[in-house]
Amino acid sequence: MSVTVRFAPSPTGRIHIGNVRPALFNYLFAQKQGGNYVLRFDDTDKARSTKEFADSIEQDLAWLGIKPNRIERQSERFALYDAAADKLKAEGLLYACYETADELERRRNRARALGKPPVYDRAGLKYTEEQIAKFKEEGRTAHWRFKLPNHPEGDPFTFQRTEVHWDDVIRGKQTVDLASMSDPVLIRGDGSYLYTLPSIVDDADMGITHVIRGEDHVANTGVQIAIFEALGSKVPEFGHHNLLTTIDGEGLSKRSGALSIASLREAGYEPMAVNSLAVLTGTSHAVEPAKDMQALAEMLDFGGISKSAAKFDPAEVGQLTAKIVHGLSFEEAKERADALGLPIEPLLWAAVQENCNTLADIAVWEQVVRGNVTPLVGEDDKEFIETAKGLLPAAPFDETSWGTWTKAVKEATGRKGKGLFMPLRKAVTGLDHGPDLKKLLPLIGHQNTLDRLS
Ligand code: GLU
Numbered sequence: 001m002s003v004t005v006r007f008a009p010s011p012t013g014r015i016h017i018g019n020v021r022p023a024l025f026n027y028l029f030a031q032k033q034g035g036n037y038v039l040r041f042d043d044t045d046k047a048r049s050t051k052e053f054a055d056s057i058e059q060d061l062a063w064l065g066i067k068p069n070r071i072e073r074q075s076e077r078f079a080l081y082d083a084a085a086d087k088l089k090a091e092g093l094l095y096a097c098y099e100t101a102d103e104l105e106r107r108r109n110r111a112r113a114l115g116k117p118p119v120y121d122r123a124g125l126k127y128t129e130e131q132i133a134k135f136k137e138e139g140r141t142a143h144w145r146f147k148l149p150n151h152p153e154g155d156p157f158t159f160q161r162t163e164v165h166w167d168d169v170i171r172g173k174q175t176v177d178l179a180s181m182s183d184p185v186l187i188r189g190d191g192s193y194l195y196t197l198p199s200i201v202d203d204a205d206m207g208i209t210h211v212i213r214g215e216d217h218v219a220n221t222g223v224q225i226a227i228f229e230a231l232g233s234k235v236p237e238f239g240h241h242n243l244l245t246t247i248d249g250e251g252l253s254k255r256s257g258a259l260s261i262a263s264l265r266e267a268g269y270e271p272m273a274v275n276s277l278a279v280l281t282g283t284s285h286a287v288e289p290a291k292d293m294q295a296l297a298e299m300l301d302f303g304g305i306s307k308s309a310a311k312f313d314p315a316e317v318g319q320l321t322a323k324i325v326h327g328l329s330f331e332e333a334k335e336r337a338d339a340l341g342l343p344i345e346p347l348l349w350a351a352v353q354e355n356c357n358t359l360a361d362i363a364v365w366e367q368v369v370r371g372n373v374t375p376l377v378g379e380d381d382k383e384f385i386e387t388a389k390g391l392l393p394a395a396p397f398d399e400t401s402w403g404t405w406t407k408a409v410k411e412a413t414g415r416k417g418k419g420l421f422m423p424l425r426k427a428v429t430g431l432d433h434g435p436d437l438k439k440l441l442p443l444i445g446h447q448n449t450l451d452r453l454s
Pocket residue numbers: 008009010042195199211212213217
């Protein structure tokens with residue numbers, strides 16, 4: 001059986017690092033199995049879904065290196081959902097209800113007060129024609145519930161223990177009892193679909209073999225399996241992973257912005273740093289930067305995903321990015337720098353690589369080499385710099401120039417260590433930190449150095 005998975009975001013905001021987790025668990029799993037990956041926009045909520053968000057999600061995924069084999073939009077597939085709803089209605093499995101939210105709340109409270117589970121009592125199955133006419137007169141429209149198979153045949157008003165089992169590919173054997181659940185609403189009073197039915201219809205229609213998603217969906221799975229079965233569809237495998245949270249255990253909201261893929265990209269972070277963090281946090285594998293998707297796929301092991309939350313510190317994206325940048329060969333760095341319009345050449349890269357926290361830092365160091373630098377010379381160092389200027393080796397500079405120069409300055413002034421090097425660095429680069437001057441000086445050049453010392 002060939003594997004087909006899907007990532008099903010609702011395009012109601014930009015995706016963030018927490019959404020990358022299911023996006024990648026599915027993608028890497030498909031890669032490993034030689035399977036297919038469907039990007040499905042769950043955009044049935046017309047008020048909140050936008051094309052702009054859908055486009056931005058596609059772009060963000062492309063930047064991360066996730067290439068779907070197929071893209072689908074639920075907003076173009078309503079005919080399928082209507083057909084499924086009609087089939088369930090015809091079989092008496094989807095029934096009209098007219099209670100208001102307030103009425104339902106009161107009933108739940110009453111049930112709780114009597115020590116009973118607050119489960120919907122299927123009053124919708126008992127309405128008389130007069131009652132229905134009255135509801136309609138009051139301007140009420142029906143919402144539709146799926147009748148869970150948790151009752152003896154022919155007696156929907158007696159709830160009986162009905163276990164649904166699935167072998168979760170991440171969490172192992174799971175059991176839920178449908179008797180403790182209310183019949184789920186599949187269609188709202190305004191005729192719009194909740195996520196449940198379209199998702200099931202699509203999973204079946206698209207031949208999804210594995211539904212890998214966050215553990216916030218575990219509670220939905222028993223009901224969904226019952227609906228797959230009612231529709232006569234093959235039930236896929238399920239896997240529910242722990243969710244990424246901040247160190248304080250706070251969830252990442254789609255609208256929080258800070259950890260959106262767009263903002264991480266703009267900050268110059270590496271896609272594989274984001275991917276590695278999103279996948280490896282909260283697993284038995286150490287969080288380290290994977291070289292590419294294939295390497296990350298090798299590190300992914302569903303059995304090694306922890307049962308507790310996957311806590312991470314946003315600063316780790318920066319640390320992983322720096323590790324990746326420090327390990328890039330010139331050729332790799334050049335390919336990327338060219339695409340980003342960053343200046344790069346072998347000597348510049350060799351000089352500044354270790355000092356680049358992101359690839360974009362090349363441009364910062366290039367400015368230190370070639371741009372207008374304001375030399376930093378303290379009052380106490382003016383004379384020292386004047387002496388040093390007179391001892392500057394002849395052009396052209398090479399990797400021995402810095403050593404020759406500092407040796408001569410040391411002999412002439414008696415300064416050594418930091419007292420010798422720091423004023424020279426500050427005068428030549430305008431900074432108190434930076435790449436090895438032995439490598440930087442030939443790039444800055446004789447004339448430029450002389451000018452900065454004047
Ligand atoms: N659109 C749903 C969500 O974002 C998909 C859930 C699922 O994977 O089934 O939560």
